[in-house]
Amino acid sequence: MSMENPIAVMTTALRFADNAMVLGQRVSHWVSRSPTIELDIGFANQGLDLIGQANLFYELAASLEGKGRSADDLAFLRGPEDYYNLQLVEQPNGDFAQTVMRQLFYALYAELVFEQMINGSQADLAAIAAKGQKEMAYHVRHAGEWVVRLGDGTDESHQRCQKALDFMWPYSHEFFAYDEVDDEMVRQGVLPDKETLKSQWSESLGEIIERAGLTIPDSNWQPGGGRQGVHSEHLSYLLAEMQVLPRNHPGAEW
Amino acid sequence: MADCRGHIWQVLDQVMDPEVPVISVVDLGIVREVCSNDEALEVIITPTYSGCPATQQIESDIRQALDEAGFGDVGLKTRLAPAWTSDWMSEKGRQALKNFGIAPPVGKVSKRALFGLEVPVPCPHCDNKDTKLISEFGSTACKALWKCNSCGEPFDYFKCI
Numbered sequence: 328m329s330m331e332n333p334i335a336v337m338t339t340a341l342r343f344a345d346n347a348m349v350l351g352q353r354v355s356h357w358v359s360r361s362p363t364i365e366l367d368i369g370f371a372n373q374g375l376d377l378i379g380q381a382n383l384f385y386e387l388a389a390s391l392e393g394k395g396r397s398a399d400d401l402a403f404l405r406g407p408e409d410y411y412n413l414q415l416v417e418q419p420n421g422d423f424a425q426t427v428m429r430q431l432f433y434a435l436y437a438e439l440v441f442e443q444m445i446n447g448s449q450a451d452l453a454a455i456a457a458k459g460q461k462e463m464a465y466h467v468r469h470a471g472e473w474v475v476r477l478g479d480g481t482d483e484s485h486q487r488c489q490k491a492l493d494f495m496w497p498y499s500h501e502f503f504a505y506d507e508v509d510d511e512m513v514r515q516g517v518l519p520d521k522e523t524l525k526s527q528w529s530e531s532l533g534e535i536i537e538r539a540g541l542t543i544p545d546s547n548w549q550p551g552g553g554r555q556g557v558h559s560e561h562l563s564y565l566l567a568e569m570q571v572l573p574r575n576h577p578g579a580e581w
Numbered sequence: 582m583a584d585c586r587g588h589i590w591q592v593l594d595q596v597m598d599p600e601v602p603v604i605s606v607v608d609l610g611i612v613r614e615v616c617s618n619d620e621a622l623e624v625i626i627t628p629t630y631s632g633c634p635a636t637q638q639i640e641s642d643i644r645q646a647l648d649e650a651g652f653g654d655v656g657l658k659t660r661l662a663p664a665w666t667s668d669w670m671s672e673k674g675r676q677a678l679k680n681f682g683i684a685p686p687v688g689k690v691s692k693r694a695l696f697g698l699e700v701p702v703p704c705p706h707c708d709n710k711d712t713k714l715i716s717e718f719g720s721t722a723c724k725a726l727w728k729c730n731s732c733g734e735p736f737d738y739f740k741c742i
Binding site: 365366368369371372373374375376377378379380382383450453454455457458459460461462465468469472 | 632662718720
């Protein structure tokens with residue numbers, strides 16, 4: 328049975344909003360704590376890009392839902408069980424290597440997805456993706472260069488970068504764990520089919536990993552379920568902090 | 582009603598970008614069209630970056646300029662597609678950036694290789710091409726940080742996107 332189209336489009340908008348929101352929130356935590364001022368500024372700008380994308384996707388999801396909820400309601404008044412981001416993006420920042428590896432994994436994925444979305448049948452999604460694709464290409468560049476620099480750097484940076492790759496690797500499988508919503512979007516040309524996505528993502532990542540002198544781990548653990556609201560405990564803490572003000576002081580303004 | 586679109590473009594050309602106050606929203610390529618929609622006139626704008634914090638300021642600056650010039654009934658609409666590109670920046674705008682000490686985008690947007698060669702960005706102060714990238718991200722989302730090896734000055738580069 329195929330999904331009803333409007334629900335599939337709304338769900339897709341919400342999933343990409345949640346991915347961008349959660350990752351943007353994570354990245355913003357580096358502000359004032361980065362190893363250098365340039366990275367501080369870099370993370371601030373990447374966080375802005377992501378939260379900007381989240382806002383556009385939330386506005387679209389809210390209008391498609393048509394129940395009077397605003398973009399802010401969607402971001403601030405849903406609990407973790409109603410967040411549909413991938414588990415990858417909610418993983419802790421860890422050290423700098425872990426953050427950069429997570430950013431590389433997601434930016435490569437989002438760039439490929441947005442490339443397809445631009446040509447899909449949904450004009451509203453295509454417009455947001457056209458903007459986001461350029462931004463994510465830039466994130467890929469930034470994160471990719473850092474992964475190479477760290478992997479091909481000192482013994483310490485190499486070892487930490489390998490550890491980051493080992494940690495993030497299992498969460499990459501969820502990119503390709505499509506459900507009926509994704510299948511419907513593939514039929515409409517909005518999402519790439521999962522085999523194509525997997526081979527393109529793996530090829531791009533592989534090129535960077537090879538340059539960095541790192542090794543893809545031999546692990547079969549494949550955590551998943553983020554698309555359906557199944558999350559690690561990390562998301563609860565992130566949302567609790569992010570949502571505390573609007574939840575405790577509804578309608579507060581400044 | 583006489584066609585006053587030319588006048589509207591002139592008004593908009595006086596509205597400066599709040600973060601780079603030497604380039605107008607017209608020269609930046611944010612204003613896409615001034616068109617007539619049935620009876621009413623409409624200004625169509627396309628924001629630069631998804632999360633650009635200046636977007637709302639730009640909208641309200643344009644609104645205010647239109648109101649003050651007697652175009653209170655002219656509508657203002659945001660259009661996301663096609664996405665803004667630095668290719669839309671005018672030659673006049675590029676020159677204004679350079680005079681302000683910001684290197685304008687070099688070349689046209691094309692899909693760059695992951696580890697492609699950097700196109701040389703000439704120093705806006707001394708025009709020397711012996712420059713280097715310090716940081717992919719600069720003081721705002723639209724800029725990167727570079728340094729001139731010849732005159733030693735660091736400078737902002739308006740990213741080619």
